[in-house]
Amino acid sequence: MLLVVVGVIVGLIPMAVPAAGLIAVSVGVSMLTAGSLWYFYLRFLRRPHLANTGVWLQKQTSRGWTAWLVAILLTGFYVLLYWFPWVLEGLIRPFDGLSGWMRNKPADHWFLYGAFYTFAVLLMGVRALVKYRHSRYQIIRTISVMFFQLVFAFILPHLMVLFQGPEFYFSYFWPLKYEYLFPGTVANLLKQPIGTGVFLVFWSATLSFVATPILTYFYGKRWYCSWVCGCGGLAETAGDPYRHLADRSRKAWRIEVAVVYPIFGAIILLTILLWVNSYLKGDLLGQFSGGFAQWYGFFIGSIFAGVIGVGFYPLLGNRVWCRFGCPMAAYLGLLQKHFSRFRITTNGGQCISCGNCSTYCEMGIDVRHYAQQGQPIIRAACVGCGMCATVCPRGVLKLENGPREGRYNASQLIHPDNLRILS
Structure with a gap:
C-alpha cells in the first residue's frame, strides 16, 4: 500500500509543479498500478477462497480515519473538477498527447476525468476479477463493465470528435443522460452530416423506450445497472470495498x-x-x-x-x-418490479442465517430476511449484481429469469408445526 500512496503523491506533483508534467504523472500512475496489482496478489490471489473477511476491522473499510481521508480527497477532486477546473491545469496538460491522438484537440478537465474514471474501472476491475475468480457470473459481469466503460464511454465518444462528430456517449441514454432527448440536443444532432445525427437520435430513443423495457422484462435491471452503466461499473469495481456500508434501515x-x-x-x-x-x-x-x-x-x-x-x-x-x-435506476426498478421475469429465489431450508448476503448487498436490501422465509426477492432496488449469491456459503440464493407465472411464490418449507417427533 505504501507504493500506492507514494504513486498518488507523485502523480499529483504537477498540480504544484507544472514543469514535472508528463514524467510525474507517468511515474505516479506506474507506481499506483504496480502497488495495486501487488496488493491484489497478496490480499486475494494467494488465498484459495473468497477473501471477504475483516472488512469491519480495517480503518479503510470501516469509516476509520483513512476512509475519511479518501472521502475528503475524492470529494475535493470533484469540487475542483466542477467549479475550479483551472486548479487541475497541471494534471490536464500531460494528457494533451493522448487527447490529440484520440480526438485531435488538447485535453480539458473532462478528458482528464474520463481518463481517470476509465483507469479506475480497469484497475479495480482487475481486483474484482482476482477476488471473485471463483464465480463465473462475477467474472463475465466485471469484464462487461470494463469493456463498456473503455469502449462505449471513453474511446468511441472521442473518436466521434476526431471525425468531426459530437461527443456522444453510447452507453448512456434517457433518463440518465436526460439531455439526449431534449429538443435542443435533438436539433443539434440532426444537423450532423451523412445521417449521423439521425442515427444518434434513433439510438437514444430506441434504447430508452424499446430496448430498455424488453431487456428488463427478460433480465431485470441488472442488464444495465451491473453490466453496462459506467456509474454502476465504477461502483462494482472501485466501490466494491465499500459495498457493506450501505444503510439497511x-x-x-x-x-x-x-x-x-x-x-x-x-x-x-x-x-x-x-x-x-x-x-x-x-x-x-x-x-x-x-x-x-x-x-x-x-x-x-x-x-x-x-x-x-x-x-x-x-x-x-x-x-x-x-x-x-x-x-x-428508478425507471428500471419500476419495470423490474412490475413487468419483469427476473427474481432471486431462495432455498430457506438451507439458510444458516450467517448474514453474508445482507452484509454485502450494496443496495441495502435485507436479503437474509427473504432467505429465512424462503421468499423470492423481487425488489425495485435490486441491481442483480449477484453478490448475495456469491458470498452465500450454502447456495441458498439463485438469480433467475422467469417465468412470470408464480413469480412471487415462496419455496416449500417444512413448518415446525407439521413435524411430529413423537407419534
Missing part, C-alpha cells in the same frame, strides 16, 4: 423511495415541458425551462452524482447515487 428505504422516484418524475416532466415549450416557440415557459434544466444539472448531476455519489464511497457505500438519485 427502514428509514433509508423510505428516503430512497421519497427521493429517487420524484427525481425520475422531474425528468419526465422536464422533458415534456421542454418539447411543449419548443413546439410553442417558447411561449409556454420562456426561459424557465432552460433554467430548470440547468438547476437540475447542477444539484443532481454535479453535487449528487459526483460529489456525494462517488466522493462518499468510503462513508456511505458504493451505490448512494444509484439508490437515491439515479432516474435510470
